[in-house]
Amino acid sequence: MRLHNAFTRRGFIISGAALLSLCTTISIGRAQNTKAQKASFDLNAANQLIRQTASLADQRKWQDLSRLFSTKVLLDYGYPELLGPQEIVDRWQPLLSEFDTTSHQLSQIEVREQDGRILASSRFSASHVLKDVLGGDRWTLEGRYEYELENQDGTLKVMRMRMIPEKSSGNTKVLDEAKQRSGITEPVRNHTVEHVTFESGGDTLKGWLYKPANPKANEVIIAAGSWTTVKEQMPMLYAKRFAEEGLTTLIFDFRGYGESEGQPRHYESPRRKTDDFKAAISFVSGRPELKKAKITILGVCASAGYAAQATAEDTRVSRLALVAPWLHNPEIARRNYTARPGVSPNGYDGLLNQGRDARKIYEKTGEVRFVASASTSDSYAAMYIPSPGIYDYYFNTNRGLLPQWGNQFAVLSWTEWLTYDSHASAPQIRVPTVIVHSENGAIPDGAKAFINALTNQPKVHWIGGSQLDFYDGEAKIREALAFVTAFINAPQVS
Incomplete structure (x- = not known):
């Protein structure tokens, strides 16, 4: 069973002009050989990733910057949005390119594992310079970033990023002038x-x-x-x-x-x-x-x-x-969970037995067995969809297949769900x-x-x-x- 090689969890990054999120990946097999794992990651790699979200933007290395992001990032600069890597670059490049220089200095970077997720935070001081602006050529924003990271086939990616501004100093007209020159218009929301x-x-x-x-x-x-x-x-x-x-x-x-x-x-x-x-x-x-x-x-x-x-x-x-x-x-559940090839004695009873076994293991050892929430190949998955068709939602990264989701199902859930x-x-x-x-x-x-x-x-x-x-x-x-x-x-x- 494999929908994609690993299943993701979350973490946070926050830096200068941008928020980034990353999550770690947990490879899973069939219910009978899968158990809960802590997110494993290289601390140095996580720190480097967080710093690169700022430094590559300052260096205007947009293609390299886009590679730091997961397939969909929950980006929150005051309003949460799901954006792809190129969409993020398309947001940042026009504005940042108008400044003569930008410098996002990160400090107090902390990375931690929590509930299988890779979370991170940092302080930032982001300096923006634009010459010949009335009132001064520098505007600085200070605050905090929160991130969540994903381990995507052994490579950390940002899957969630939130910026929390705290202090503005210098000439705010620098920002206004850069926006005007870039042609950026802020979305109007009610x-x-x-x-x-x-x-x-x-x-x-x-x-x-x-x-x-x-x-x-x-x-x-x-x-x-x-x-x-x-x-x-x-x-x-x-x-x-x-x-x-x-x-x-x-x-x-x-x-x-x-x-x-x-x-x-x-x-x-x-x-x-x-x-x-x-x-x-x-x-x-x-x-x-x-x-x-x-x-x-x-x-x-x-x-x-x-x-x-x-x-x-x-x-x-x-x-x-x-x-x-x-x-x-339970009667309707039995009718709807019968067609599960390879699940013995039948879909409903076989899944229920899987759930009971998984619950016993959890109660005895604390280990949690997982399968995919949605799979085209594993009949033990929560949603076994051999021919996606209209169920493309769960397999399309532009729809429901989000790193923030994780595509995992605790097998012990069957005992409650089916009854x-x-x-x-x-x-x-x-x-x-x-x-x-x-x-x-x-x-x-x-x-x-x-x-x-x-x-x-x-x-x-x-x-x-x-x-x-x-x-x-x-x-x-x-x-x-x-x-x-x-x-x-x-x-x-x-």
């Missing part, structure tokens, strides 16, 4: 993004709060995506669209995923994820500006079940929205509910059974499209969210 943290089960979860400049009063959405995924995938797209409509939105990484703490990593636990949703509810309820807000929980695909369960258990939720919901019970009954919470849901799905999406029969089990009268919209269209299809996301925003804005909803 919202900002705040990095936030909150606790769940003793672990720190990290997320982004999308804050519109003119928010709809007393409304907040908490959104999450498909199973095994991270906030940089479909949640990021949904949050941006909601914020553009004036709706404050929180997205976050569940425990064991992405930037959040938690062990085991990549553990698809419905119970744990439901509790994380409830921790997110506590977080937004504790924000002074959101204390009186009506909370809408939105779940895409598998998060629909967790969102529904959290809604049933927590009276602070005002509305429930489910988009392309994967809603299974989970997402329909059980339906009779306890008392709040207004909207469901948007497609007959060509994932297990529509599961959604119909869930709808029949609801005691309220949900708004249900069956529209066209495949399951993956709801993940990153611009038109389909806008269509689905039009129904959700209309539902939220409807005066009769309380």
Whole structure:
């Protein structure tokens, strides 16, 4: 089994004019011979990589600079964006080339391993010189960089980079003049993004709060995506669209995923994820500006079940929205996990046995067995897709195959996932509910059974499209969210 030769985790870099992130790679085999490993890396190589992100930009060695980045970098210079190596160079080159000189001095570089991720940080002082500018020829910015690094086939790459400015000195007109000469125009956004943290089960979860400049009063959405995924995938797209409509939105990484703490990593636990949703509810309820807000929980695909369960258990939720919901019970799971070549005695029971064995090993030794989340060749993977077709999302680096994701699945997850009954919470849901799905999406029969089990009268919209269209299809996301925003804005909803 091998989707790509190694599976990535995260780390942070922050330097002068740029933020970079890198992650380490963990090679994995089949469930029966894979176990959790710490990220291994060369400390000197990590330090050199971090320094090169600054020095190569100062030297204007753009091609060499682009080689330092992973296939997709979460670049955050005040607003988180996923960019490829050339896209980053295309952002930096026009502006930096207008300065006569730049000098990004890094200090206090720290590199550490945490939860299998390579994280780094540094202080920076970035001096920019442009002659013949009224008021002086130098502008200096000081602050901090955070990075995450990826070990890509033995070579460290930056996969996450955030710049946190702290102090500006000198003539700021130097920056303004360089921007004007370069022809760069700043993107106009009607919202900002705040990095936030909150606790769940003793672990720190990290997320982004999308804050519109003119928010709809007393409304907040908490959104999450498909199973095994991270906030940089479909949640990021949904949050941006909601914020553009004036709706404050929180997205976050569940425990064991992405930037959040938690062990085991990549553990698809419905119970744990439901509790994380409830921790997110506590977080937004504790924000002074959101204390009186009506909370809408939105779940895409598998998060629909967790969102529904959290809604049933927590009276602070005002509305429930489910988009392309994967809603299974053990009977539906058995039907959907039967076709697994080589998995004995059959797909469902074989995977369940794998999960039980992996759980015993974890409880006895602390070791975690992993398989791929998505694979074209390994029938033991969480999603075995021999012919990707419309499921190209998980295998395309321009779509869902992100280094921030990691493409790993803890085998012990099967014991919870295959026996989970997402329909059980339906009779306890008392709040207004909207469901948007497609007959060509994932297990529509599961959604119909869930709808029949609801005691309220949900708004249900069956529209066209495949399951993956709801993940990153611009038109389909806008269509689905039009129904959700209309539902939220409807005066009769309380």
